[in-house]
Every structure is written in C-alpha cells, then in structure tokens.
Amino acid sequence: MIRNLLPTIIVIALIPLFFWTSCISEEKKLARQKADSLTQVQTMRLDSIRRAQDSTESKHENINIENPLKFQFGKSGNTATIKYIGEMEFTISAKYGDLLIEVSFDNPTYEEFDSAGFKVAEYLFFSDSIIGNHRVFDRDIFGNIIEYREYNRLGELNESVISKYMYPKHHILKEQTKYNRYKLISKSIYTEGSSHNLLEKKYDENSQIVEQTLYQYDDEWKILSNKTYTDDGLFLRHDDYKYDEFGDEIYHYHEFSTDNGKDYHKFLRKYDSNRNLIWYSSINLGNTIIGHPDRKVDREYYHRYNERKLVSETVLIDSRESQPVKLFYEYKYDDRNNWIEKLEYKKTIPVKVTKRQIIYY
Numbered sequence: 001m002i003r004n005l006l007p008t009i010i011v012i013a014l015i016p017l018f019f020w021t022s023c024i025s026e027e028k029k030l031a032r033q034k035a036d037s038l039t040q041v042q043t044m045r046l047d048s049i050r051r052a053q054d055s056t057e058s059k060h061e062n063i064n065i066e067n068p069l070k071f072q073f074g075k076s077g078n079t080a081t082i083k084y085i086g087e088m089e090f091t092i093s094a095k096y097g098d099l100l101i102e103v104s105f106d107n108p109t110y111e112e113f114d115s116a117g118f119k120v121a122e123y124l125f126f127s128d129s130i131i132g133n134h135r136v137f138d139r140d141i142f143g144n145i146i147e148y149r150e151y152n153r154l155g156e157l158n159e160s161v162i163s164k165y166m167y168p169k170h171h172i173l174k175e176q177t178k179y180n181r182y183k184l185i186s187k188s189i190y191t192e193g194s195s196h197n198l199l200e201k202k203y204d205e206n207s208q209i210v211e212q213t214l215y216q217y218d219d220e221w222k223i224l225s226n227k228t229y230t231d232d233g234l235f236l237r238h239d240d241y242k243y244d245e246f247g248d249e250i251y252h253y254h255e256f257s258t259d260n261g262k263d264y265h266k267f268l269r270k271y272d273s274n275r276n277l278i279w280y281s282s283i284n285l286g287n288t289i290i291g292h293p294d295r296k297v298d299r300e301y302y303h304r305y306n307e308r309k310l311v312s313e314t315v316l317i318d319s320r321e322s323q324p325v326k327l328f329y330e331y332k333y334d335d336r337n338n339w340i341e342k343l344e345y346k347k348t349i350p351v352k353v354t355k356r357q358i359i360y361y
Contacts, residue, residue: 086110086357092350118143126153133158142168157181166190170221172198186210196221211236222247235262246275262286276305306331310339334358 088108112121123134131153138147148161159180166174178185188202196217204210213228222243228236235257242251252267264285272278280301304313308331316325325346332341344352 085113085359087354089352089354091352114139116143140165140168142171144168144171166192166198167221172217172221173200220247244271246271248275272305274305274309276303276309278303278305308333308337308339336360 086108087110108125110123110125111119114120118139119137120139121134121136124132126132133153134151136147136149136151137145138149140146144163144165145161146163146165148159148163150158150160152158159178161179162177163173164175166172173188173190175190176188178187184205186202186204187207188200191199191201193199196219198215198217200213200215201209202211202213209231211228211230213226215223216225218224223239223241225238225240227238230236237254237256239255240251240253241249244250248269248271250269250271254265254267256263266281266283266285268279268281268283269277270279280303282299284298298319300317302315302317303311306312310329310331312329314327314329316327318325328345330343330345331339334340338356338358340356340358342354343350344354
C-alpha cells in the first residue's frame with residue numbers, strides 16, 4: 001500500500017519546490033525586463049538633456065553636446081573620450097548568481113566633463129526621463145569656475161555666481177558676485193596682505209559689509225587657516241589645516257558659532273604609499289550624545305583597495321553603535337577599465353548597487 005502511495009507523496013512534497021522555483025523564475029524575468037529597458041530609459045534622459053541645453057543655449061553656449069570630451073576616473077581609471085556619465089543607485093531585495101533584484105532607486109544624475117576632466121554640467125532627474133534642475137560650470141584653463149549657473153526644469157535661471165581670480169593657477173579669488181533670478185545677493189572682494197594673507201570683505205545687496213574673513217596660506221598657496229567675523233566683530237567660524245609631504249590634507253579643525261555658543265569638530269586622514277585614503281576620523285568635540293554625556297560623537301572609516309585602486313572594503317566605527325559596520329564592494333568594468341557597476345555588501349548580504357552608463361565617442 002505504501003508503495004502505491006509513494007508517487008502521490010513525492011508529488012505533494014515537490015509542490016512547494018515547484019512554487020518556489022516559479023517565483024524565482026518570475027523575479028528573474030522581471031529583472032531581465034528591467035535590464036533590457038535600461039538603454040531605452042537612458043536614451044530618454046539624453047533627449048531631456050538636449051532639450052534642456054536647447055532651452056538655455058544662449059545662456060551657456062560653451063556646452064556643445066557634439067564635442068568629444070575626456071574624463072579621468074579618479075586614480076584608477078583610464079582617460080577615455082566620453083560625453084556623459086549617468087549614475088543611479090538601487091537598493092537590492094535579492095541576488096541570484098549575477099542577477100540582482102532591484103526594488104528602488106535614487107534620482108539618477110548625468111554629468112558632463114571637459115577635455116581636462118573638469119565637470120562642466122550636471123543634470124538631476126525627478127524620474128527616468130523628466131529632467132529637474134541642471135547646473136552649468138564655465139571654467140578657465142586652470143579649472144577655476146568663472147561662472148556658475150543653475151536652471152530650473154523650465155530652463156529659467158535660478159542662481160548664478162561670477163568669479164574673478166587673483167592667482168588663477170593657485171585658485172585664489174579676487175572677486176565673487178552672487179545673483180538670484182532677479183537681483184544681486186552678495187559680493188565678496190579679496191585683498192592681498194603680507195606673508196600670503198588675504199582679507200575677504202563680503203557685502204550684501206545694499207553694499208553693506210556683513211562679514212570679514214582673514215585667510216592664511218603657505219608659500220604654495222595651500223590654505224592653512226581662516227577666521228570669519230561679522231562687521232561688528234562677532235565670531236562666526238574658524239578653520240585650521242595641515243598637510244603631508246605630498247600636499248594631501250591630514251588634519252582639519254573646524255569651529256563655528258551656534259545659538260548655544262560654539263561647536264568644534266576635528267577631521268583626521270591617513271594615506272597609503274599610493275596616496276589612497278586608508279583612514280578617516282570625524283570627531284565632534286563640542287556635542288555629546290544624548291543619554292551618554294561622557295561620550296563624544298566620533299566616527300572612523302578604514303578603507304582597503306583593490307588592484308585598480310578602488311575601495312574594496314570599508315569598516316565604519318561609530319561611537320553611537322555597539323559594533324563596527326563592515327562593507328565590501330565588487331565592481332564590473334567596461335573594456336576601457338572604467339567601472340560601470342559597483343555592488344555593496346553588508347557582511348555577505350548585497351544591499352546596494354550603483355550603475356553607471358558611460359557614453360564614449
């Protein structure tokens with residue numbers, strides 16, 4: 001009798017397995033459909049960018065979408081002729097081999113670069129194809145922003161900043177004027193003193209001084225400190241900086257005025273022999289954690305890098321958390337060795353994927 005019932009028992013036992021396999025197959029099918037539609041979505045975004053450029057063409061003629069551009073992907077990528085970089089982050093609900101089940105994403109962005117690798121425009125999307133605000137950066141041959149403009153989704157100017165430089169090679173300002181859509185907002189004038197000192201006087205729309213900042217630089221015009229006060233002499237903020245022998249920042253002290261007095265922060269950095277950042281510490285010296293008056297807010301980040309000098313592991317130590325947080329990263333590359341997908345793991349669980357679309361010419 002048991003032998004006669006055996007086929008029925010096997011079928012009943014396999015029903016949940018068939019159901020689970022069917023669910024996975026359906027999820028995989030949806031994921032593939034999403035991947036297949038990505039190119040179409042990117043094309044829609046580029047069409048939106050072109051319309052935005054057309055609507056503001058007379059306002060920023062330096063942006064020509066037909067010109068080939070180049071970009072250096074940090075310290076790890078190869079210089080390659082491109083026009084745009086599109087980037088979008090997804091959270092992950094499941095992973096089956098190389099197939100990711102993506103559930104939500106942040107607003108995608110597109111960035112445009114010039115031949116020296118400086119960003120000349122960026123576009124923010126509300127959805128897959130609806131462009132929001134976009135920003136334009138006009139630069140000189142040293143990469144200094146000489147004019148910044150922000151437009152709304154209708155192509156109307158929201159804000160602009162015009163900058164003139166005393167020493168362009170060292171990025172030292174001489175004058176900076178800010179406008180909104182209707183009028184001047186503020187104007188800053190910089191005057192050089194002795195021993196690489198600069199005094200900035202900031203004026204409001206009525207040409208009244210509202211604050212003054214004294215900057216101290218080293219012989220190579222790297223910032224060492226700044227102190228800002230109101231026109232009445234009230235303290236606003238103060239910064240100190242230190243660098244290693246390669247000119248990388250290793251120390252930053254920041255102090256600023258609050259309604260309750262002053263707040264203090266300290267930032268420390270260490271680098272490896274390839275000048276990759278391997279340790280970063282952020283310490284709030286002025287505020288205590290609620291419920292822990294004997295502890296300060298303190299965060300430390302430790303980084304490891306892969307053979308292409310991209311971060312492969314991050315350990316976050318937060319004084320508000322009982323355990324360190326470990327994150328691991330895997331990358332996929334295109335044929336020019338620039339990464340186009342970054343998968344983030346928390347322990348062994350994939351939690352986020354960042355995708356890039358790089359358009360080459």
